Amino acid sequence: MPKVKIDGFEVEVPEGTTILNAARQIGGDIVPPAMCYYSTLKGSGGKCRTCLVKVTKGSERDPRPMPKLVASCQTPVMDGMEVANISSAEVLNARRGVVEFLLLNHPLDCPICDQAGECHLQDLSFEHGLANTRYEFERRTFEKIDIGPYIKLHMTRCILCYRCVYTAQQLTPERVHGVIGRGDHAEISTFIEKAIDNDFSGNVIDVCPVGALTDRTFRFKSRVWFLNPMDAHRDCEKCSGKAVVWMYGGEIFRVTARKDQYGEVRDFICNTCRFEQKSPGNWTIEGPRQIDRHSVIGQNHYDGDTLTVA
């Protein structure tokens, strides 16, 4: 099994593991951020370039460093490889540039956006981004599109990570959703705005790292930091039924799938669970969800590590 050293931490991983997944096995600050890579979606990754790292030593057999920064979600590890992520100023500088590019056309309408508070682009730009932009031209704008009765597409906010496209391709039998156009004109579309009526289509909301795909049943209902996320389950014949219900008082405002620490969903949930079961009687509440104490979602709800339900 190849041994790889990331920022000085050594880890032994199976053949073919990517640098990003090796870093995730170590955990902590040295894990490169990822906007497009999604471990449960096959083929995802390699698009956003936020996970760029510097390979300072190629392998034991060929110790030359790689000439350019590489996307860690796509590069497999080699035995004896040495990688610099946060210990390399070049990587941090490149990542700051990537954030600036991702934000070029982003409307920065966080006060309106329903994703604010759990948005990966918000976290990323807070950590790496600059407070101002050097872009002087008019930003790319699109009309808002309703994809079916449950999903709203704000193409203006999209960063073209293709996660939703892979979700639509891999969770649903027929492909109804893809990317049209190239470069600056590329746009997520349902091909002639065909409504997605598949049972698992709602998962595109969860995989979206920004607020481009949002829940129409939760649209402008509340803000995520006013709600209490609770682990809950129900018997569902279509999916695992394991979800997070976002409650305020005794009311369920929205239902999402359970995301891990990297914001990735293991058990995708069906549209019935997500959009139609909003009465608290339908769910067995397991308890409050663990929220990172730096997250705004835990603001005013948490006393130490325990959630105090309003």
Added chain:
Amino acid sequence: MQPLTNRSKLVVNKKMNFWERIYLPAILKGMWTTLKHFFRKKNTVNYPDEKRPFAPVWRGWHVLKRDEAGRERCTACGLCAVACPAEAITMTAAEREKGEEGLYREEKYAAVYEINMLRCIFCGLCEEACPKEAIFLTDRIVPSDYVRQNFIFGKNLLVEGVEPEKRIDVSMRQKHIQEPKWAVQQ
């Protein structure tokens, strides 16, 4: 014990003499002090008729500002409510309909915006949190009332009027706010 100031006097329990016992010199001395103050400059003002100027950092009754075109600036983002240490602010958002573009600046607006003035501690954190420069604390004093319910100020008491004479001047407060460097869209 070490005295904190040099103004302290030692208490002496000595017997008073005749002049001290009749108290008249002490009374006259006190009256003289009072009489002197009749001719001094007054420290007080006749409050309702005469008002003292407010300090520029004075924080009173909140205002929800409108922009130059008279549209409400608040977009119900909830940052004031999450910043509020007294949890005095609540709001309900709504989506702007077609034809309401002249009323609300953004596609989302606060349908209900309430500040409980009994809970509010006038710390000004809502003003600092606001990304849209919508809420400001002004130099108006919140009036007193007999009913607790009347202290929950809704949008009718918070949003300023559209007409130029009904606008509330917050330029003194804005002097302390740094202009955001990035360009605001829309």
